[in-house]
Amino acid sequence: MKHATRRLGVSTLGILLLASCMTTLQPAVQSTQAAPSGTGHTTVAIQGTRFLINGELTSPGKPAEGMLLNTRMAQAIFDDDNSATATEWKYPDTHTWDPQRNTNELVAMLPTYAQHGIRMITVGLQGGCPSTDPPCPGGDHLWNVSAFKADGSLKTAWMNRLNQVITAADHNGIVVMVQFFYHGQNQRVTDQSAAVNNITDWLVNGGYSNVLVETANECDAGFSTYLDGGNCANEVNVVKQVQDRSGGKLKVSVSWKGGEQPSDEVITQEDFVLLHGNGINGAQLQALIASTKQSTAFKARPTPIVVNEDSTSTANLDASVASGVSWGYLDTGQNDYVNGFQRVPVNWSINTDAKKAFFAETLKLAGAPVTSLVYSGPATADFNDSLTLAATLTDVWGNPLADSGVTFGLGSQTCSAVTGVNGNAACSLVPTAAAGNLTLSISYAGNDQFQARTTSVPFVIAHEETTLAYRGDAALVNGVAAHLSAVLTEDGTTPLAGQTVSLALGSGESRQACSALTDADGLASCSPGATSQPLGGGSVSASFGGDRFYAASQTSQDIDVTAVKTGLTYTGPASGDFNDPITLTAGLHAGEAAVPGASLTFTLGSQTCTGQTDAHGVASCSLTPNSAAGAYPLAVAFAGNDNFQASTASTTFDVTKEETKLVYTGDTQLVNGSAAHLSATLTEDGGAPLSGRSLTLGLGSGSAAQTCTASTDAAGSAACSIAHVNQAVGAGVATATFAGDEHERSTSDHPATQVSAATVTAPPTPTPVLAGTGHAQPNLAASLWGRVGVGSLLLLAGLFLLIFPRRRAGEPPSSVWRNRE
Incomplete structure (x- = not known):
């Protein structure tokens, strides 16, 4: 307010801590839709004489540390139920008043306010003075501006807009000072105590953590007994009512007119002290602050002091901050949708010199807001594969920062990009570092309005696939x-x-x-x-x-x-004698190359032998043919191995009869009428004896020939006898003949003999001889005929038949007579 009923004398304002500056400011993009209530992004708390947001001092390290630099936005949810006066608030472009547009446009500017150090706004449930005609304060006004119905109940549309503002502020690190009553409108609520209870319950039930309460704006400016009680005496009860009903969840205070110091009773009860600096300069404001701090109640329990209504004076702002007190901007302006933040319709943008000067100064005092860089790209990439790095740059409350440069660093490589409207920046690079764990840094250099920010994340360069x-x-x-x-x-x-x-x-x-x-x-x-x-x-x-x-x-x-294809060529003999060793040979080749070290199998009839090929691919083996003379297939086979394919060759082999030699070894001096002992030896090629072979032995030739047969024994010898030689006297010949068989060739021997004439002697008594090798039966009639008579012969024959019975057909003779001289 521009007047005061009590002023405090103070000395001239000392040197201000900070000078003002002017900047050109643009609002950030912000959704106009209300977020769910009670999100708790911003939680305000009190620590001694300073404020904490989310457990940390506000504006750390800056002149405004622990303070809530604020601006009075009393008309944030404004509406007029009086249709006659509502037309006064029409927008110049639409020529109509729109309460939702008004709230939406404020909400859209909250990110920008926050980015310039604003930590609190004051929002009125009965607005503020919307016009200069009639002036405020000044009794009843025709406009009807109130979130309360007469019975103290709440108007739904107002509460919806209030939720929208509180929630949006919550997302931007801003505290909302909810002002319950305003002079000139409070009288429209007949049950003010019920109204206090209802709004208290609404705030508590909404779960808001970024709300402070001002029960009345300048309680000593003409309110009801309930809200005033004389020098705001009853405000002690109203403040306590809110504190008690909220269970201490809401921090509560009440303001006094510009330049006025609250009573000790009120200071003792309230959670923080509200001062207004309307109509006083910086020095006077500092004196008011000093006086408040020296009050008995304050010294007994120091709490934060907040100026939530003053003027457009940056000097007062600097003076308040220099005194460690939060300060609030009041720009009443005109009803022209250009100037100020109070005359309706309000242009909430930072569009005038006064607004620009204020926000520039709060930026200096609170410091550029902290920024946030959140990496949103991949956490790994292959060596030498193109990689897109991405990050989002926002202020600390999550509002995107557009047109800002962001640099990515990976090892020795960097790439840069400029953020778009959503705060997103992306650039690409091809990793050249060896596979391993690296650190990816993302940097924003900052500027006068926003703090620099660097963050890093682990990054893995993987081996390129x-x-x-x-x-x-x-x-x-x-x-x-x-x-x-x-x-x-x-x-x-x-x-x-x-x-x-x-x-x-x-x-x-x-x-x-x-x-x-x-x-x-x-x-x-x-x-x-x-x-x-x-x-x-x-x-x-x-x-x-x-x-x-x-x-x-x-x-x-x-x-x-x-395997390699191979070929076999038989190179051995085409024939061989039975029972004579033969050497079979064959050559194995692969193309024109010899194949050494291979095993060849030779098969002749039922006989086999094997041989290994030499360096020339030639293999040989020996066998002794045991088949009867004839033509037989001879096969050579290579079974193959891992390197060479199998192959075969075949031919015909003739087995010829083995050459034999027969040597007569029997008697050559013969005497007619006497027995001749004939014998011979049969061998293969004059070497190995041949057993079991039948030999024909004889004397003479032609019609005079006398023969006998015998089989060779193991020594190749065979013997038989001619019982009575009957050959021409003189030179003769003996014969030994082997007729040959399927294996052996025939052979014979013809040695010379000498035959002598017979001599007459008494016949010996016949002696039976067991059959042995099968010699011929002697001619008894011829030998006895000239010596004895016929009668004697008959007698002898009878005796012979009695002694030796006749042999049955097929039985071998049991004995023979052998006569020797």
């Missing part, structure tokens, strides 16, 4: 050099040069490996030498071990392993 694709031989031949190759790329696209790639055939003991460096196309090629792998399906693998920058990778592919 690599891909290997096999490009080498998939069909391999054992014994033939394998050509292995693979292509190494980043993420399957960009070739990687100069990296070592290992390639391998098979695994375990059969593993064959080689390695090579990739060329400009990412291709690595090498050969592990001649392929030596198990036949059939196999695999080839390629691997990259990785390094500080690139991740390891590997791949594998199925391969088919075959």
Whole structure:
């Protein structure tokens, strides 16, 4: 108020702590929709004579530390129920009054106010003086401006707008001083105590943590007995009513007219002291503050002192701050939607010199607001992959800061971007640091209006993903050099040069490996030498071990392993004698190359032998044919191995009869009429005896030939006798004949003999001889005919038949007579 009933004399104002300045200010973008109540972003508290927001002193380290620099925005939720006067508040562009537009436009400016050090606004439930005609204060006014109905109940539309303002302020670190009553309007509420209870309950139930209460604006300016009681005596009760009903949750005070000091009774009861500086200069304001601090009640319980209504004077602002007291801007202005913050319709923007000077000064006193940088990009990225870094820059209350430079630093790399309307900034870089843990820094340099901010987050550079694709031989031949190759790329696209790639055939003991460096196309090629792998399906693998920058990778592919085609050529004899060792030979080759160290199997009939190929691919083995003479298939086979395919060769082999030799060894001096003992020895090629062979032995030839047969024993010898030689006297011949068989060739021997004439002697008594080798029966009739008579012969024959019975058919003879001279 511009007048005072009591003034305090003070000395001239001392040197102000801070000078004023002028800045051009733009409002920040803010939603006009009300957020849910009770969000608790901003919690006000009192610590001694200073204020805390969210547990910390306001404006730390600045002249306004612990203070609530504020501005009176009494018309924030203003409306006029009198349609006759409501037209006075119409907007120049729409020519109508719109209470919601009024609140929305205020809410939209709250981020800007906060960014310039404003920590509190005063909002009236009965507004403030909206016009200069009639002046305020000054009795009843025609306009009807009140959030209360006559019975003290609350008007819903007013409460909705109040919730909108408190909630938006909560999101911007601003405290709302809710002013219950204003002179000239309080009389419209007949039950003021009920009104106090209702609004107290509403605030408590809303869960608001950023609210302070002013029960009445300048209680000594003409209020009801309830709100005044003479020198505001009853305000002690009203303040206590709110404190008690809220359970101490609401911090409560009441203001006095400009330049007036509250009574000790009120100071004792209220939670903080409200002063108005209307109509006094800075020096007088400092004197008022000093006097208040010296009051008995204040010294007994010091609390914060707040000037929540003064003027547009930045000098008063500086004087108050210099005294450690919060200060409030009052700019009544005109009803022109340009000047001031009180005459309706109000232009809530910082658009006049007075407003600009004030907000510039609060920015200096409270300091540029803290900013927040929140990183929103990825926390990891691959080496050498493009990376987009992003962050959001806001003030401490979460309002986006547009057109501000943000720098990102990752290791030795940086990139910068300018924030958009939502406070978002993003830039890209390609990490060049080796894989590992780094720190990503995000920096905002700050300016006159906002504090610099740097934050950092851990960042992981991961190894760049690599891909290997096999490009080498998939069909391999054992014994033939394998050509292995693979292509190494980043993420399957960009070739990687100069990296070592290992390639391998098979695994375990059969593993064959080689390695090579990739060329400009990412291709690595090498050969592990001649392929030596198990036949059939196999695999080839390629691997990259990785390094500080690139991740390891590997791949594998199925391969088919075959052996080298081979050929066999039989080079041994085409025939051989039965039972004579023969040497079979064959050559194994792969193309024109000899295959050494291979096992060849030779099969002749039912007989086999094996041999190993030498350095020339030739193998040989010996066997002794045991088959009957004839033509037999001879096969040579190589069974194959991991390196060489199987192969065979075949031909016909003739087994010929073995050559034999027969040597007569019997009697050559013979006497007619006497027995001749014939014998011979049969051998193979004059060497090994042949047993079990039938020999025919004889004397003479032609019709005079005398023969007998016998089988060779183990020594190859056979013997039989001619009982009575009957050959021409003189030179003769003996014969030994082997007719041959399926294995042996025939042979014979014909030695010379000498035959002598017979001599007459008495016949010996016949002696039976057991059959042995089967000699011929002697001619008894011829030998006896000239010696005895026929009668004698008959007698002898009878005796012979009695002694030796006749042999049944098929029975071998049991004995023979053998006569020897």
